[in-house]
Amino acid sequence: MQAAVLEDERTVRIETRDGPTPAADAVVVRIEHVGICGSDMHYYEHGHNGDNELDVPTIMGHESAGTIVETGADVTGSSVGDRVALEPGVPCGSCRYCDIDEYNLCEDVRFMASPPDDGALVEYVAWPAQRTYSLPESVSTRAGALCEPLSVAIHANRRGNVGSGDTVLVTGCGPIGLLCMDAAYAAGAEDVIVADIVERKLELATERGAAHAIRTDERSLVDAVDELTDGGVDVVLECSGAEAVIDRTVESVRKGGQVVFVGLPQDPELPTDVFGLIDNELDISGSFRFRNTYAEAIELLASGAVEVESLVDFELPLVDTGRAFERAADPEVVKGMIAVNGT
Ligand SMILES: NC(=O)c1ccc[n+]([C@@H]2O[C@H](COP(=O)([O-])OP(=O)(O)OC[C@H]3O[C@@H](n4cnc5c(N)ncnc54)[C@H](O)[C@@H]3O)[C@@H](O)[C@H]2O)c1
Numbered sequence: 360m361q362a363a364v365l366e367d368e369r370t371v372r373i374e375t376r377d378g379p380t381p382a383a384d385a386v387v388v389r390i391e392h393v394g395i396c397g398s399d400m401h402y403y404e405h406g407h408n409g410d411n412e413l414d415v416p417t418i419m420g421h422e423s424a425g426t427i428v429e430t431g432a433d434v435t436g437s438s439v440g441d442r443v444a445l446e447p448g449v450p451c452g453s454c455r456y457c458d459i460d461e462y463n464l465c466e467d468v469r470f471m472a473s474p475p476d477d478g479a480l481v482e483y484v485a486w487p488a489q490r491t492y493s494l495p496e497s498v499s500t501r502a503g504a505l506c507e508p509l510s511v512a513i514h515a516n517r518r519g520n521v522g523s524g525d526t527v528l529v530t531g532c533g534p535i536g537l538l539c540m541d542a543a544y545a546a547g548a549e550d551v552i553v554a555d556i557v558e559r560k561l562e563l564a565t566e567r568g569a570a571h572a573i574r575t576d577e578r579s580l581v582d583a584v585d586e587l588t589d590g591g592v593d594v595v596l597e598c599s600g601a602e603a604v605i606d607r608t609v610e611s612v613r614k615g616g617q618v619v620f621v622g623l624p625q626d627p628e629l630p631t632d633v634f635g636l637i638d639n640e641l642d643i644s645g646s647f648r649f650r651n652t653y654a655e656a657i658e659l660l661a662s663g664a665v666e667v668e669s670l671v672d673f674e675l676p677l678v679d680t681g682r683a684f685e686r687a688a689d690p691e692v693v694k695g696m697i698a699v700n701g702t
Pocket residue numbers: 396397398401511530531532533534535536554555556557560575576598599600601603604620621622623624646647648649690693
């Protein structure tokens with residue numbers, strides 16, 4: 360079978376690999392769609408993603424869905440022909456974090472396309488049946504693949520306790536930011552204000568329901584938020600990873616509000632005004648991947664509460680993965696997709 364391997368920065372090669380055999384608790388999935396994520400692009404452009412290094416050639420892609428073609432001996436509840444989304448992380452199941460069901464924090468997790476663990480840009484993947492989720496008829500594998508970034512968004516909203524009537528600021532309108540906005544509305548937020556530096560992204564966010572859009576390269580984020588709110592938003596979901604914005608988030612939130620960091624900056628140092636945090640009782644949190652989100656993601660897609668297919672700007676076959684990554688590096692592009700088995 361064919362696989363798209365990131366050998367080095369900006370070097371994707373199509374290689375031939377042996378097809379997988381499922382363990383007793385696993386299924387083999389014929390991969391149909393894989394989304395290109397901002398994190399794949401961090402590896403592609405800089406050779407690292409946060410503090411994870413691309414130290415060995417690695418099959419990229421962790422936003423995936425396809426059809427089960429084989430089941431392991433002990434698998435019950437999944438059948439050949441089921442269309443499924445694959446949750447990309449497989450936790451160890453026995454550490455203190457797995458014990459308390461905070462399995463996204465497992466220190467021994469295997470995560471697709473996180474070197475040395477291979478990802479889903481390959482024709483067939485053997486994956487634990489427990490980490491695959493059936494897609495209803497109304498949800499395509501193209502949409503099912505995007506359960507992954509939607510899961511990041513659901514988790515970020517949970518971390519920020521976004522709820523009924525909240526005003527939320529989402530900084531960065533890539534797929535993660537846009538889906539954070541959608542998930543915030545689904546959680547009951549009243550108004551979502553968005554910020555970006557690319558006009559097309561702000562237009563898209565506005566079409567999807569943003570209450571206000573701020574160009575942070577044209578005006579001060581803090582001044583704009585100040586004009587739009589009575590002393591700041593309830594929650595900031597920071598999805599740009601841009602240091603210039605990260606620095607301003609705590610000034611954009613109301614007293615007693617929450618700031619959630621999702622985007623990964625190149626420079627992870629955060630200058631902190633501790634007096635400001637104390638005096639204003641701010642809650643600052645990180646949001647790392649997700650846990651127990653796939654069922655909700657599929658429900659949001661199936662009910663139509665969140666729509667993802669229109670985020671996809673282009674779709675290319677597996678053999679063109681290198682070209683797709685090059686194209687996805689364009690700041691105007693929101694989501695590139697690979698049709699792995701040509702469906
Ligand atoms: N914490 C997690 O679990 C997790 C999971 C997935 C992705 N991420 C990270 O989240 C970030 C967002 O992911 P994505 O796929 O949407 O990436 P993306 O690159 O598509 O989106 C980032 C957006 O931020 C905008 N931006 C850049 N500079 C800005 C500025 N100064 N002001 C406002 N906006 C600015 C860009 O124009 C872009 O629209 C990435 O850093 C990614 O690595 C984190």
